[in-house]
Amino acid sequence: MADDIDTEAEEGGGDAEQEAMMAEWEAMADDDGDVLESIGENAVGSTRVLDQTEIDSLLGVDGGGADDGDQSGIQAILNSALVSYERLPMLEVVFDRLVRMMSTSLRNFTSDNVEVSLDNISSARFGDYLNSIPLPAMLAVFKAEEWDNFGLMTVDSALIYSIVDVLLGGRRGTAAMRIEGRPYTTIERNLVERMVHVVLGDLSAAFDPLSPTTFRFERLETNPRFATIARAANATVVVTLRVDMEDRGGRIELLIPYATLEPVRELLLQMFMGEKFGRDSIWETHLSAELWQTEVPLKAVLDQVELPLGDVLAWQPGSRLKLNCSPSSAVEMQCGDVPMFTGHMGRMNNNIAVKIADKIIREQESKEE
Numbered sequence: 421m422a423d424d425i426d427t428e429a430e431e432g433g434g435d436a437e438q439e440a441m442m443a444e445w446e447a448m449a450d451d452d453g454d455v456l457e458s459i460g461e462n463a464v465g466s467t468r469v470l471d472q473t474e475i476d477s478l479l480g481v482d483g484g485g486a487d488d489g490d491q492s493g494i495q496a497i498l499n500s501a502l503v504s505y506e507r508l509p510m511l512e513v514v515f516d517r518l519v520r521m522m523s524t525s526l527r528n529f530t531s532d533n534v535e536v537s538l539d540n541i542s543s544a545r546f547g548d549y550l551n552s553i554p555l556p557a558m559l560a561v562f563k564a565e566e567w568d569n570f571g572l573m574t575v576d577s578a579l580i581y582s583i584v585d586v587l588l589g590g591r592r593g594t595a596a597m598r599i600e601g602r603p604y605t606t607i608e609r610n611l612v613e614r615m616v617h618v619v620l621g622d623l624s625a626a627f628d629p630l631s632p633t634t635f636r637f638e639r640l641e642t643n644p645r646f647a648t649i650a651r652a653a654n655a656t657v658v659v660t661l662r663v664d665m666e667d668r669g670g671r672i673e674l675l676i677p678y679a680t681l682e683p684v685r686e687l688l689l690q691m692f693m694g695e696k697f698g699r700d701s702i703w704e705t706h707l708s709a710e711l712w713q714t715e716v717p718l719k720a721v722l723d724q725v726e727l728p729l730g731d732v733l734a735w736q737p738g739s740r741l742k743l744n745c746s747p748s749s750a751v752e753m754q755c756g757d758v759p760m761f762t763g764h765m766g767r768m769n770n771n772i773a774v775k776i777a778d779k780i781i782r783e784q785e786s787k788e789e
Contacts, residue, residue, distance in 0.1 A: 508657075508681070508688040510630060512541060515659055518626040522661070525618050530586045532665050539660040539671070547652025549675060550644040558604065558640055559647040560616040565634040569680035570649040573619065575612055579663055579670025583615055584608050586665060604642060613640055619672065631684045650677045657681070718760070720774050721752045750777070758782070 519538050526534040553559070553574055560573040584607070604612075620635040627633045641647040650656065659674040681688060723743040751774050753761040763776040 508685075510688045510690045511657065511681075514626050514630060514688075515541065517629075518622055519661065521622040521625055522619060522663075525622050526615075526663065529615065529618050530583070530665065532586050535664045537662045537664070539662050540658075541660075542658050543655055544658050545652065546648075546650045546654045546656050546675070546677065549656060549658060550648070550652075553644050555644075556604070556642065558609070558612050558642055559644060560613070560640050561638040561647055561649060562616075562620055562635045563638050564680055565636055566631070567633065567680055567683045569677065570638070571635070571677070571680055572647055572649055572675040573616060574673040574675070575616070576670045576672075578668075579672065580604070580608060580612055582663075582665055582668035582670055584611050585668065587611050609640060613637070616640070623674070627684075630687050633684075650679065654679065716755055718753050718755055720763075720765070721754055722749070722765075752780070 515538055519536050522536045523534060526536065554576065556577050558575045558580060560575070561570060562573060563570050588611075617637055620637055624633055624635050654677055656675050656677045659676075661672045661674070663669050663672060723745045725741065725743060747765070750762045751765050752759055753763060753774065753776065759780045759782070761776045762778045762780060763774040766773050766775060
């Protein structure tokens with residue numbers, strides 16, 4: 421009996437242990453479920469839809485709260501100062517020629533040793549260029565007479581004082597004196613204007629082999645706002661020339677809008693002088709030689725008769741078609757549907773032949789004549 425009681429106690433204890441383990445497993449399962457639910461909630465909470473303000477800030481669009489001076493994104497692309505336009509190879513040749521001519525002209529003008537060099541040829545928007553001009557400076561507005569448009573020449577203050585110093589007998593070997601805080605005097609303006617006339621004469625001569633052009637001096641300005649010759653967004657070509665007179669000198673910048681160069685755009689696209697666009701003499705010779713050897717089918721038309729469709733459908737083998745022509749009537753020779761010649765029909769070596777009498781002049785040829 422005692423053994424039976426001990427065995428039942430052991431079995432009861434085992435059941436209790438099993439129930440305890442089951443309870444522990446269920447608790448762990450509940451904890452894991454709570455963890456998964458919390459993770460899911462966090463994942464759902466992290467997926468957030470951007471509002472319009474955040475989208476505008478990413479695209480760089482001013483949503484009303486941003487400052488007007490901030491430019492980024494699409495506005496930065498639209499208002500970019502970088503202008504990429506087609507390259508004009510012949511323009512580089514023209515300005516190389518200008519540099520050589522200016523070296524000689526300015527030497528004669530100043531009676532001094534002058535070296536002119538080409539620093540850079542670039543493209544820029546007109547408004548950005550005006551804002552980048554270092555003041556004080558003189559801006560000469562000139563007009564291309566044959567092209568009926570304007571250009572701009574900028575002379576910086578260093579070259580202005582150097583030219584004035586040289587023309588008024590300044591000592592060599594000493595830097596030109598630069599006095600800030602005052603407007604340019606009448607003498608300085610007149611001397612610079614004389615130099616501008618010399619440069620414009622050389623510029624006209626540089627364009628002469630390409631297209632005869634007269635650049636006429638219009639006015640001289642010291643305020644860039646009064647030298648506006650194009651819209652702010654218009655593309656222009658900016659050429660920077662360096663003028664050195666021993667230890668003195670400065671820069672001249674020539675600005676020519678693309679609209680001004682439009683009449684000679686095709687000429688400026690040439691790689692070398694005299695290049696012919698769209699023509700290849702070798703190909704033209706080969707094409708003409710092959711055309712002379714091309715076989716062209718010709719047909720001789722005795723007559724043309726118009727009949728109702730019902731009569732044509734009623735034709736049977738043996739039906740006859742009457743032509744309004746005689747053995748002496750003229751025969752028309754056609755190439756395709758184009759009439760070419762007229763002649764008379766005959767016989768030659770047991771073959772029916774046509775002897776060409778006249779050439780048919782078409783309406784287009786008569787208009788050209």
